[in-house]
Amino acid sequence: MHSPTPARARISVIGAGPGGLTCARVLQRHGIAVTVYDRDPGRDVRDQGGTLDLHADNGQHALAAAGLLDAFHRLARPEGQEMRQYDPAGTLVQHHVPRPADRVKPEIDRGELRDLLLDSLHPGTVQWGHRLVAVGGPPRGPRLLHFADGTTVESDLVIGADGAGSRVRPTLSPARPAYTGVSFLEGWFADVDERHPEIAALVGPGSAAAADGDRGLFAQRNGGNRIRVYIIQRLSPDWITASGLTSDDTLGIRGRLSTAYAHWSPVMRKLLTDNDGRYVHRPIFALPVPHTWAPDPTVTLLGDAAHLMPPLGVGVNLALLDGSELALALAGATTVDEALRTYEQAMLPRSVRTATLLDGAAEHLLSADVPDFGEEMAGMGEGPA
Template sequence: MRIAIAGGGLGGLTLARVLHRHGIDAVVYEREESRSARSQGGMLDLHPESGQQALADAGLTGRFRSEARPEGEELRILDPAGRTLVHHRPQPGSFSGRPEIDRGVLRDLLLDSLPADTVRWQHRLAAATPRPGGGFDLTFEGGPSAGCDVLIGADGARSAVRSLLTDATRSAVATLVELSIDDADRRHPELAELVGPGNLWCIGVSRILAAQRLGNGGIRVGISLPADDRPIDDYRGKRALLDIFDGWSPTLTALIEAGDDAPTPRRIEAMPATTRWAHQPGITLIGDAAHLMPPVGEGANQAMLDGAELAAELAADPADPDSAIRAYEEAMFARIHPIAEMSARVQAMMLAPTAADDIVRFFTRRPAEPAPVD
């Protein structure tokens, strides 16, 4: 059984790792040139029932705990004047909640757990053609080709595999603009103190100025705005961003001014929470390829759980991959539907005109619940 995994993100690598633990080989085709080709983003909070469970299935709990930051769960929520609305402090040193880990560190942890030849770098899937007798012929940009018996799309929001199963479309739900601040303790100690060891949310009317402390001592700044028709390039200048936050405390907008590089904007997209497809032999999807959701804390966690659960089904009966895929899909659809609906509600709440009041009520009602940060 030749298994091809399109995409070397957290979901695809978790799938490959759990398969490897069961003695099943797979090839991961990844479009990036190498593991260090680009930044993997900020910190990720791993949930016990999903991301942490997947790492346990992968046999990597010990390594995860050696790299994770329980203190990163701390959350401070401020209003535009800089007044504290909520301050959530986790139990020191406890892994019972949702400890944070750098996305790049987590990806390296998974990569290092696999045989060196598992990931084929610089392989962007261009087309997958079903074979008459089963399986697929794979064509990659630049000319390389390969074949497989089972194809798993783990290739993210703009999946090339998805169209073989469903015509589900993506729609914009928000605009996110990111900046980074390096070596914050030395260069910007006042901002390091403002953000603290975890996450900072400054919430206004239909806009959020957020910051996240990274494991390397830097700060990742994110600006969330409602989706609109404004050209994305309009958000590439600091002056335009400062105008959006006109009237806010200079203590908060200093996070924008301190950014080391030009702002990086992108559209945040999601697929309908009801997305599913009719089973087809030898092919399925995991992660954002299967259920693209707003980034409110579930996406990466559910992708990793997808990978672990699909691997377990394939390992339970490797002679009948179609039955394994069918069982995985039915369980995944049932699990994801309410999570996708919840993620859409949280996204809408966070950018609503009444966001500050709604979020304070949310955390006051559930004071021990960790922040839903992705």
């Protein structure tokens, strides 16, 4: 099959996350039709996660290509760039306060960013309730998307923006994410200024971190007077069931955390045990480094589907940049095949460089050393990707 022109191609984005939605938005700005398929039955069926810091040289650059940078800055929280580092005794050992006009990496709730992107698309662009099972069809197309409800869709270009457990990735690569050895346990605090004033004062308007070499925590202020805390431990991925607990056994998990962090100060332990409601377990996985694939004229990947890394502030920023660059390559190419080669020649080396730098870096989240409040620590505001 001859590779079609992007304007005539049937383009399918799998996954309505920030990267896939950015790709769709930039494509539509250039008059190119696209459909996004997402497994969720609707846009509001689940929590979208914590806050993100979007960097001026990648995430914000992508939003500028999408025509949404000004809208982003109206929603963003520049004060969220503030960072505090504590020791386990609760002593403040490092404090970074952003300048009043600093827009290098302001924070925005992940849900607000997603809504901004969704609302920018043509009505009906996102087809909800479409859980992809597999990508079929001949290597040179057209591809056939097989969904869990038994329906199929023919496509000239399949863009895998479907995250860590991508169902598109096996079409290009046998690689699978591997456990990093580090697990997050996520907790929430609501109405923090009124109900949890001590915790609100500890975290401040941005983020706070502490670690002792074997365990750590990272807390981030979200919009709506909320705080999320990520409790970081070096454990097996099945540690909850191995401990004789279930994910719904909040009191049992709290008891285990109280024992593991017994030498931390009472105020620091409140971040671990005074949360509202249950915990969410998030074992941290990463793709092997380097992760590349041979060019395919009908399929490509972006974001975590292409380069899943530890959550150190790059995941969503790179996904947004991937999505915008792929869309711009399609807008400027004569064929889909040409566009994919242009995109991957830039994206793959960039992601390999970044993944190499972050390979094994999940361990840094447990380090008791006081960090340099530069790119690495400031980027942690993104939270689990």
